[in-house]
Amino acid sequence: MLRIKDLVVKVEDKEILKGVNLEVNAGEVHAIMGPNGSGKSTLANVIAGKEGYEIVSGEIYFKDINLLELPPEERARLGIFMAFQYPVEIPGISNATLLKTAINEIRKARGEEELDAMEFLSLMREKIKLLEMSEEMLSRSVNTGFSGGEKKRNEIFQMLMIEPKLAVLDETDSGLDIDALKIVANGVNLLRKDMNDRAIIVVTHYQRLLNYIVPDFVHVLYDGRIVKSGSKELALELEAKGYDWIKSEDKITV
Amino acid sequence: MAGLVITKNKIEVSDWYLKNFEILEEHNNGSIPDFVKSLRKDSIQKLIDVGFPTQKVEDWKYTNVLPIVEKNFKISNLTESWKDKSVVTKAKELIDKDLILADLSSNQIVFIDGHFVEELTRVQNIDEIKILNLKKAFHQNSEKVFEYFNKYNQIENGFNALNNIFFNDGVFILIKDNLVEDEPIVVIYIQSDKEEQLINPRNLFLIGKNSKVRIIESYLSLDGAKSFTNTISEIFVAENSFLEHYKLQNESLNGFHIGKIQTHLERNSNFTSHNLSFGSAIGRNDINIILDGEGAEAHMYGLYFVKDKQHIDNHTLVDHAKPHCLSNEFYKGILAENSRGVFNGKIIVRKGAQKTNAYQSNKNLLLSGNAKIDTKPQLEIFADDVRCTHGATVGQVDDDSLFYLRARGIDEKNARTLLVNAFANDVLSNMTFEPLRDKISDFVIKQMSDIIQKN
Numbered sequence: 001m002l003r004i005k006d007l008v009v010k011v012e013d014k015e016i017l018k019g020v021n022l023e024v025n026a027g028e029v030h031a032i033m034g035p036n037g038s039g040k041s042t043l044a045n046v047i048a049g050k051e052g053y054e055i056v057s058g059e060i061y062f063k064d065i066n067l068l069e070l071p072p073e074e075r076a077r078l079g080i081f082m083a084f085q086y087p088v089e090i091p092g093i094s095n096a097t098l099l100k101t102a103i104n105e106i107r108k109a110r111g112e113e114e115l116d117a118m119e120f121l122s123l124m125r126e127k128i129k130l131l132e133m134s135e136e137m138l139s140r141s142v143n144t145g146f147s148g149g150e151k152k153r154n155e156i157f158q159m160l161m162i163e164p165k166l167a168v169l170d171e172t173d174s175g176l177d178i179d180a181l182k183i184v185a186n187g188v189n190l191l192r193k194d195m196n197d198r199a200i201i202v203v204t205h206y207q208r209l210l211n212y213i214v215p216d217f218v219h220v221l222y223d224g225r226i227v228k229s230g231s232k233e234l235a236l237e238l239e240a241k242g243y244d245w246i247k248s249e250d251k252i253t254v
Numbered sequence: 255m256a257g258l259v260i261t262k263n264k265i266e267v268s269d270w271y272l273k274n275f276e277i278l279e280e281h282n283n284g285s286i287p288d289f290v291k292s293l294r295k296d297s298i299q300k301l302i303d304v305g306f307p308t309q310k311v312e313d314w315k316y317t318n319v320l321p322i323v324e325k326n327f328k329i330s331n332l333t334e335s336w337k338d339k340s341v342v343t344k345a346k347e348l349i350d351k352d353l354i355l356a357d358l359s360s361n362q363i364v365f366i367d368g369h370f371v372e373e374l375t376r377v378q379n380i381d382e383i384k385i386l387n388l389k390k391a392f393h394q395n396s397e398k399v400f401e402y403f404n405k406y407n408q409i410e411n412g413f414n415a416l417n418n419i420f421f422n423d424g425v426f427i428l429i430k431d432n433l434v435e436d437e438p439i440v441v442i443y444i445q446s447d448k449e450e451q452l453i454n455p456r457n458l459f460l461i462g463k464n465s466k467v468r469i470i471e472s473y474l475s476l477d478g479a480k481s482f483t484n485t486i487s488e489i490f491v492a493e494n495s496f497l498e499h500y501k502l503q504n505e506s507l508n509g510f511h512i513g514k515i516q517t518h519l520e521r522n523s524n525f526t527s528h529n530l531s532f533g534s535a536i537g538r539n540d541i542n543i544i545l546d547g548e549g550a551e552a553h554m555y556g557l558y559f560v561k562d563k564q565h566i567d568n569h570t571l572v573d574h575a576k577p578h579c580l581s582n583e584f585y586k587g588i589l590a591e592n593s594r595g596v597f598n599g600k601i602i603v604r605k606g607a608q609k610t611n612a613y614q615s616n617k618n619l620l621l622s623g624n625a626k627i628d629t630k631p632q633l634e635i636f637a638d639d640v641r642c643t644h645g646a647t648v649g650q651v652d653d654d655s656l657f658y659l660r661a662r663g664i665d666e667k668n669a670r671t672l673l674v675n676a677f678a679n680d681v682l683s684n685m686t687f688e689p690l691r692d693k694i695s696d697f698v699i700k701q702m703s704d705i706i707q708k709n
Contacts, residue, residue, distance in 0.1 A: 076663035
């Protein structure tokens with residue numbers, strides 16, 4: 001579903017990703033772990049299509065479509081969704097307006113009929129309950145005045161509304177207390193119920209979230225490269241030994 | 255066009271206006287009240303004395319009026335375009351189809367090129383509300399008109415004098431005491447595309463005690479109009495009354511607009527001004543408010559959205575003459591392409607006007623690297639127990655917000671439009687007349703789409 005090959009990315013002349021290789025198939029949940037500054041968020045942003053990154057070399061293919069040639073909105077319409085590490089506050093645009101516009105643009109691009117106001121409202125009501133958020137939030141401005149936890153829950157709410165093919169969760173666990181973490185993980189696991197044509201990438205610093213969203217594969221990103229890949233046990237090992245373990249092994253692993 | 259004489263602070267008035275004044279004197283002989291005749295005589299002398307402002311005059315520092323004053327506009331008092339059947343038909347179509355004005359109210363009074371047009375006007379005059387054209391009000395010898403006309407209006411520049419000298423007609427609205435009316439009174443000035451005219455609307459709105467009303471003043475023009483609208487509205491709000499006033503300027507980008515609103519507020523009255531500027535090549539608004547009774551409140555909201563080479567200048571002046579008053583100002587500007595904006599908010603707190611609260615904020619969004627805004631607060635405070643805040647910002651569409659929306663599948667153009675509309679709605683949300691608020695919001699979306707299409 002997603003194939004990243006030898007990806008080298010610079011930000012302001014500094015090489016952040018130094019040759020990343022990753023293959024994610026439909027049905028799989030991958031976790032990408034790594035210390036701060038290893039390039040995790042850069043990888044997520046580059047998949048979503050954020051500007052400001054210089055792609056030096058390498059490729060990203062989604063279902064045989066070259067993603068690097070597409071603007072972010074077209075990637076989203078193909079089914080790629082990034083849950084932001086720092087969701088933006090947008091005063092003056094309601095959550096409902098954002099979602100209605102987004103979903104209808106995605107549907108239009110796929111040649112599907114737009115949802116009418118009633119269908120849309122009932123869909124929103126159904127999904128927002130799953131995240132234990134109040135309906136009143138729908139008419140509030142996007143993330144405006146939301147707590148850190150509310151913002152993250154809102155990201156997952158949007159994800160459930162949009163039902164992406166490939167969900168990239170960028171540090172969705174940061175800033176969440178344990179209750180909020182469980183709610184968010186539940187939301188992700190709902191998406192996981194139907195993985196027929198779907199994959200999930202969980203980007204995280206800590207193993208904590210992976211207790212609730214159990215990955216099929218774990219990769220360790222360190223200094224711009226994936227230096228270790230393994231099963232879910234790798235996450236536990238990392239948690240026990242810390243990233244210093246990777247650092248000391250770094251030279252021999254690559 | 256004869257060369258104008260320009261000194262440091264003054265552009266001398268051209269012979270053109272002096273000559274037209276003489277023609278008008280003969281033309282009008284006998285048909286206007288004596289006090290107007292003497293106002294005109296005084297004002298022509300004043301015009302000769304003060305001329306028009308150069309950019310050396312502080313209040314006009316960023317606005318060059320030379321393109322306006324160097325032109326010899328036809329004085330609209332002497333033109334007959336308003337009688338032209340095709341012009342009237344086009345004006346009617348314009349109102350009926352206008353994105354903002356169509357179906358707004360059952361009360362509308364219409365002028366074409368400054369002349370009252372009865373066939374497009376539909377007002378219900380009841381005992382509590384009088385809506386007349388000014389000429390008729392003069393004719394009826396209304397005591398109130400004589401008492402309040404030009405009462406607080408001072409000639410601050412040549413344009414004010416020009417209006418005193420050449421105003422032809424306008425609207426007189428008299429609201430009696432104890433009247434609450436939701437339905438707004440809509441005043442519509444349409445400038446035609448016939449000849450290049452100077453049009454001087456002159457309005458007088460008197461709101462009695464304990465009343466609550468809405469007045470919408472709107473200025474628009476037929477395609478291609480190249481006129482110069484120079485308007486003065488005088489407003490009086492008596493004790494315990496609420497007036498929500500909307501000024502909507504959406505004239506042709508080939509025309510000019512200079513407008514002054516002189517407002518006088520009595521005890522515990524509440525004046526809310528919504529000043530919306532979208533049109534004209536050069537536009538200037540002066541909104542002067544005197545808080546002249548304890549407990550009076552002035553709320554000033556403004557939105558300007560300009561493009562092309564438009565220049566829009568908003569000057570407001572709030573004079574806290576009495577204690578325990580509140581003024582709150584919130585202006586937002588969207589500037590596209592090569593447009594330029596000026597905001598100047600002056601607050602005076604007089605000696606003895608204790609417990610004054612005065613707030614001011616001006617926020618601007620530049621949609622292009624060539625757009626520019628000059629924004630300035632001006633505070634003159636002579637009392638010591640005063641709470642006064644002000645702030646201004648200038649920025650661009652936020653890249654992170656734009657990416658966020660695009661990452662959700664929203665087209666870049668639509669995302670930009672949504673963000674610009676959100677910026678505008680922040681100030682439009684203060685409008686209590688919802689049909690107008692929604693229409694202005696739609697207008698902002700349309701304006702934004704047009705700009706994106708073009709660029």
